Amino acid sequence: MSLAACHSGPSAAERPTIWAVAIHGGAGTLDKQASPDKRGEYELALTQTLAYAKDHLARGEAAIDVCEAVVRMLEDDPHFNAGKGAVFNEKGEHELDASIMDGSTLRCGAVAGVRTVRHPISLARLVMEKTRHVLLAGDGAELFADGQKVERVDNRWFDTEARRQLLDEVLQERARTGALLPPDPRQTYGTVGCVVMDMHGHLAAATSTGGLTGKRWGRVGDSPLIGAGNYADAWAAVSCTGTGEQFIRHAVGRSLTARLQFGGQTLDQAARAIVFDTLQKDDGGLIAVDRHGNLAAVFNSQGMYRALADSAGRFTVRIFED
Numbered sequence: 001m002s003l004a005a006c007h008s009g010p011s012a013a014e015r016p017t018i019w020a021v022a023i024h025g026g027a028g029t030l031d032k033q034a035s036p037d038k039r040g041e042y043e044l045a046l047t048q049t050l051a052y053a054k055d056h057l058a059r060g061e062a063a064i065d066v067c068e069a070v071v072r073m074l075e076d077d078p079h080f081n082a083g084k085g086a087v088f089n090e091k092g093e094h095e096l097d098a099s100i101m102d103g104s105t106l107r108c109g110a111v112a113g114v115r116t117v118r119h120p121i122s123l124a125r126l127v128m129e130k131t132r133h134v135l136l137a138g139d140g141a142e143l144f145a146d147g148q149k150v151e152r153v154d155n156r157w158f159d160t161e162a163r164r165q166l167l168d169e170v171l172q173e174r175a176r177t178g179a180l181l182p183p184d185p186r187q188t189y190g191t192v193g194c195v196v197m198d199m200h201g202h203l204a205a206a207t208s209t210g211g212l213t214g215k216r217w218g219r220v221g222d223s224p225l226i227g228a229g230n231y232a233d234a235w236a237a238v239s240c241t242g243t244g245e246q247f248i249r250h251a252v253g254r255s256l257t258a259r260l261q262f263g264g265q266t267l268d269q270a271a272r273a274i275v276f277d278t279l280q281k282d283d284g285g286l287i288a289v290d291r292h293g294n295l296a297a298v299f300n301s302q303g304m305y306r307a308l309a310d311s312a313g314r315f316t317v318r319i320f321e322d
C-alpha cells in the first residue's frame with residue numbers, strides 16, 4: 001500500500017479549486033525603529049516572491065514546484081538567513097539545512113549541514129525524488145550533490161558582512177557572559193519557508209536555513225526535520241522559524257496537522273495553541289495553510305517576515321503585528 005493510501009485525507013470531492021500561499025523570511029526581524037528604507041528592502045523582497053507565487057499558482061502550477069521556486073529565490077537573497085546571507089556557525093563557516101514535502105503523497109526530502117550547495121532546497125527535493133531516503137547529512141549530502149545537477153559554490157560565497165558582525169557580537173558576548181545565544185532573540189533567528197495549496201487541492205511545504213548564529217559545528221535544527229520545522233499532509237502544510245530545539249521537542253509541524261486531523265481544530269486555533277500555549281515567548285513562529293486554503297502566520301517574537309496571498313484576492317506583506 002502506498003504512503004498516500006495509508007493516510008486517510010479528505011476525499012477528492014471535498015477539495016477546493018482555489019489556491020493559497022504563505023511565505024516567511026524568519027522570526028528574527030529588524031528592529032521596529034529601523035529606517036523605512038531598510039524595512040522597504042525586506043518588504044520588496046517578500047512582495048516579489050509573493051507575486052511570483054501568485055502568478056504561478058493562478059496558472060495552475062503544482063504546490064511543490066512553487067514552494068521550491070520561492071525558497072530558491074529567498075536563498076539567493078542576502079537579506080535572509082538561507083543560502084547567500086546564511087548565518088555563521090561558531091567556526092565561522094556555513095552549514096545549511098533544508099527540507100521539502102509533498103502533502104498529497106507524503107513524499108519528502110531533506111539535507112542537513114551542507115556546505116557547498118547554492119540551493120539546498122533543490123538538493124532536498126532531489127533526495128526526495130532520486131533516493132529512497134528522507135534525510136542526507138554532512139559529507140553524505142555533499143557526495144550525493146556531486147552526482148546531481150546542482151550548482152556548487154565555495155562556502156565563502158555564502159558570507160555577508162552583516163552576518164560576520166553578528167557572529168563577532170555573539171562570540172564576544174559568549175566570552176563575556178557564557179551565554180550561548182545573543183541576549184536579543186531577534187539577532188538569532190532567520191530561515192525562509194513557503195507553504196502552498198494549489199488549484200488541484202495539493203499541499204506542500206519547503207523550508208531552508210543557515211540555522212542559528214554561532215551554533216555548534218554539526219548542530220542540526222528543526223528545518224530539515226520532517227514533522228518538526230517542516231511538514232505537509234492532506235490536512236495542512238507548515239513551515240516554522242525560531243529556536244529549532246523547541247520546534248523539534250514539540251514536533252510542531254506534525255502536531256499542527258494532527259490538531260486538525262484528530263482534534264477538530266481550525267487552522268487558526270491549532271497554530272495559536274502551538275505558538276502561544278506550547279512554545280515559549282520569543283521561540284519564533286510558523287506559517288501554515290490548510291486543505292481549504294485558510295492561511296495562518298502566527299509568532300510569539302517581535303515580528304516575522306511574512307507574505308500571504310490567495311485566489312480570493314488577498315495579497316499582504318507584513319513584518320510586525322498587523
Ligand code: ASP
Pocket residue numbers: 026027028188189190191209210211212220221222223229240241242243244245284
Ligand atoms: N529554526 C532554525 C533553526 O533552529 C532557525 C530559525 O528559524 O531562525 O535552525
